[in-house]
Structures are given as structure tokens and as C-alpha cells.
Amino acid sequence: MSSLARGVFIVIEGLDRSGKSTQVARLVDRIQSATTDASSSGSTPRAVPLKFPDRTTAIGKMIDAYLRSESDLxxxxxxxxxxxxxxxxxxxxxxxxxxxxxxxxxxxxFSGIAFSAQKSPHLNLTFEWCKAPEIGLPAPDLTLFLDVKPEIAMQRGGYGEERYEKQEVQTRVRQVFERIGEEIGADRWVVIDAGQDRDKVGDDIWNRVVPVLRDTHKPVTRLW
Ligand code: T5A
Ligand code: NA
Structure with missing residues (x-):
């Protein structure tokens, strides 16, 4: 093994308020401590979080205004x-x-497809149309879908502030996510019961991530 092992690309998906941000932070910490113990260079980050949408870019600022219903597009x-x-x-x-x-x-x-395609058939945002601009992006090695009933997510803090946070929208979004999961396949798309307490959700995620962290010698693939 002469070449440097690449990093692994993990995505956490789910409905609004399913606990994604909570679990992204926990998983980054857990990977960080696991890899710091195993290597001598403790100062180099071995795991970093990313968030989509990234609201800090010029495009991200337009998205942010749209989500907060300050603009219509x-x-x-x-x-x-x-x-x-x-x-x-x-x-x-x-x-x-x-x-x-x-x-x-x-x-x-996957969020990109699910939140737009739920607007079809009322609008002509078909599943295939929504998928097209995502083709060619780096593909995650593993996606963890945090599954929670919309009626449970609704009871969590801050719900209802943004555009898509309505139960009927979330129910349709969940159906599109199911279709995406079937297309991606069980080796790269794992459903996690996100209605459990935070520690249990974190442990379920960790058990699925550990084997993937060892599997760093195949090239990054593309969607789709
Ligand atoms: N969108 C996004 C698109 O339409 N197209 C796209 O391409 C993309 C990328 C914003 C919106 O944009 C849409 C989807 C969204 O509608 P966002 O910025 O990710 O997306 O906003 P949210 O999904 O709303 O993210 P949140 O931060 O609000 O929710 P999280 O991250 O899922 O949940 P989290 O961890 O912040 O937790 C929410 C609350 O629940 C508690 C937390 O403490 C917090 O109060 N909580 C739990 N409570 C009980 N049990 C647990 N296990 C809990 N875990 C967390
Ligand atoms: Na939200």
C-alpha cells in the first residue's frame, strides 16, 4: 500500500428536523478520535463536515433568501x-x-431531487428532470437516511420556520427518498431509525460507517 488512502465520502440525508446536523457533528468527532488514536499526526483533520445548501456562497445566498420566503423563484x-x-x-x-x-x-x-420532484405532477418537475443536473457529481460511498415520521419531526425544535416544513410536503418528500434509495441500492444507501434517542441513532450510524472507513482503495465514483 504505497499510495495515500483517499478519504471516504459519507452523506447524511433525511427529512427536515430528522437530526442530520446533530449526527453529522457527532460522526465527524467520532471519526476524528478514531483516526487520531490510530495515527501519529493528530493535528491533521481526518474528517470534515460539509452542509448543503452551503448558504455562504453567492448562489447559496439566493437559496437562503428563497428558503426563508424572502424571495420567490x-x-x-x-x-x-x-x-x-x-x-x-x-x-x-x-x-x-x-x-x-x-x-x-x-x-x-438526493435532497435536491426529493424536494423538487415532490412538486410533480402538479408541475413538470419529473423525477428524471430533477435528477439530470446531478449526473456526474462525486458519488457518496455511503448515504445514511435518517428516517423519522413527519409527525414526530414536527414536534422538534424550530419546525415550521422554512418553506418546505409542512407535513404534507414532508410526506411526499419521504416517498421520493424511498425511490432514490431503491435506485442507489442497499450497499450504498442505509436507512437509520431516527425516531430513537440521539445516542442510539449515533451508534447505529457508527456501526454502518466503520466498515466503509476501511474501504478506501477504490476510486471515487460518479452519480449516477
Ligand atoms: N433542500 C436542500 C432542497 O430543496 N434542495 C436541495 O438540494 C437541498 C440540499 C434546508 C431546506 O432546503 C431543502 C431541504 C430543506 O427543506 P437544511 O438547511 O438542511 O435544508 O435545513 P433542515 O433540514 O431543516 O435542517 P435542520 O438543521 O433544521 O434539521 P436537522 O439537521 O435534520 O436536525 P437537527 O440535528 O438540527 O435537529 C433538529 C431538532 O431536533 C433535535 C435537535 O436537538 C433539534 O432541536 N433532535 C432530536 N430530538 C429527539 N431525538 C433525537 N434523536 C434528536 N436529534 C435531534
Ligand atoms: Na428546515
Whole structure:
């Protein structure tokens, strides 16, 4: 094994308030301590969090205004902005993975498809149309889908502040996520019961992540 092992690309997906941000932070810490123990260079980060949408870029600021209902955009246009927000970060993803840093992303292309396609058939945002701009992005090695009933998520802090935080929307989003999971396949898409307490969810995630962290010698693939 002469070449540097690449980082692993992990995505945490789920409905609004399913606990993604909580679990992304915990997983990054857990990977960090596991790899610091195992290597001598404790100062180099071995895992970093990313969040989609990244609201800090010029595109991200437009998305942020849309989500807070401060602006209105055509449904196709906002879909393409979410996708562009991923493409503008794709070179950073590639570079981090190549340098041996593991990425834990809070949402990714799958949210992009699910939240837009739930607007169809009312609008012509078909599943295939929504998927098209995501084709060619770096593919996650593992996606953990935090599954929680919309009625449980609704009872959690801060719910209802943003555009898509309505029970009927979340129910349709969950159906599109199910279809995506079937397409991705069980080796790369794992459903986690996110209705459990935080520690139990964290342990279930960790058990699925450990084998993937060891599997760093195959090249990064592309969606789809
Ligand atoms: N979107 C996103 C698109 O339409 N297209 C796209 O391409 C993308 C990427 C914003 C919106 O954008 C849409 C989807 C979204 O509607 P966001 O910024 O990720 O996306 O916003 P949210 O999904 O709403 O993220 P949140 O931070 O609000 O929710 P999280 O991260 O899922 O949940 P978290 O960890 O913050 O926890 C929420 C609350 O629940 C508690 C926490 O303490 C917190 O109060 N909690 C638990 N309570 C009980 N049991 C547990 N196990 C708990 N875990 C956490
Ligand atoms: Na939200």
C-alpha cells in the first residue's frame, strides 16, 4: 500500500428536523478520535463536515433568501441553483478526498431531487428532470437516511420556520427518498431509525460507517 488512502465520502440525508446536523457533528468527532488514536499526526483533520445548501456562497445566498420566503423563484430555477451549489463545491470535495480527508455531508443531491420532484405532477418537475443536473457529481460511498415520521419531526425544535416544513410536503418528500434509495441500492444507501434517542441513532450510524472507513482503495465514483 504505497499510495495515500483517499478519504471516504459519507452523506447524511433525511427529512427536515430528522437530526442530520446533530449526527453529522457527532460522526465527524467520532471519526476524528478514531483516526487520531490510530495515527501519529493528530493535528491533521481526518474528517470534515460539509452542509448543503452551503448558504455562504453567492448562489447559496439566493437559496437562503428563497428558503426563508424572502424571495420567490421559478421552481425550475431554484432546482438548478441547488444543483449549481453542489457543483461549485465539487472540486473541494474531490480535493479533500484525494488528500485523505473523510467528508460527512449534511444533505446532498438526493435532497435536491426529493424536494423538487415532490412538486410533480402538479408541475413538470419529473423525477428524471430533477435528477439530470446531478449526473456526474462525486458519488457518496455511503448515504445514511435518517428516517423519522413527519409527525414526530414536527414536534422538534424550530419546525415550521422554512418553506418546505409542512407535513404534507414532508410526506411526499419521504416517498421520493424511498425511490432514490431503491435506485442507489442497499450497499450504498442505509436507512437509520431516527425516531430513537440521539445516542442510539449515533451508534447505529457508527456501526454502518466503520466498515466503509476501511474501504478506501477504490476510486471515487460518479452519480449516477
Ligand atoms: N433542500 C436542500 C432542497 O430543496 N434542495 C436541495 O438540494 C437541498 C440540499 C434546508 C431546506 O432546503 C431543502 C431541504 C430543506 O427543506 P437544511 O438547511 O438542511 O435544508 O435545513 P433542515 O433540514 O431543516 O435542517 P435542520 O438543521 O433544521 O434539521 P436537522 O439537521 O435534520 O436536525 P437537527 O440535528 O438540527 O435537529 C433538529 C431538532 O431536533 C433535535 C435537535 O436537538 C433539534 O432541536 N433532535 C432530536 N430530538 C429527539 N431525538 C433525537 N434523536 C434528536 N436529534 C435531534
Ligand atoms: Na428546515
Amino acid at each position: 421559478d421552481d425550475h430555477a431554484i432546482h438548478l441553483l441547488f444543483s449549481a451549489n453542489r457543483w461549485e463545491l465539487a472540486p473541494k470535495i474531490e480535493a479533500l478526498l484525494a488528500s485523505g480527508t473523510t467528508i460527512v455531508a449534511d444533505r446532498y443531491a
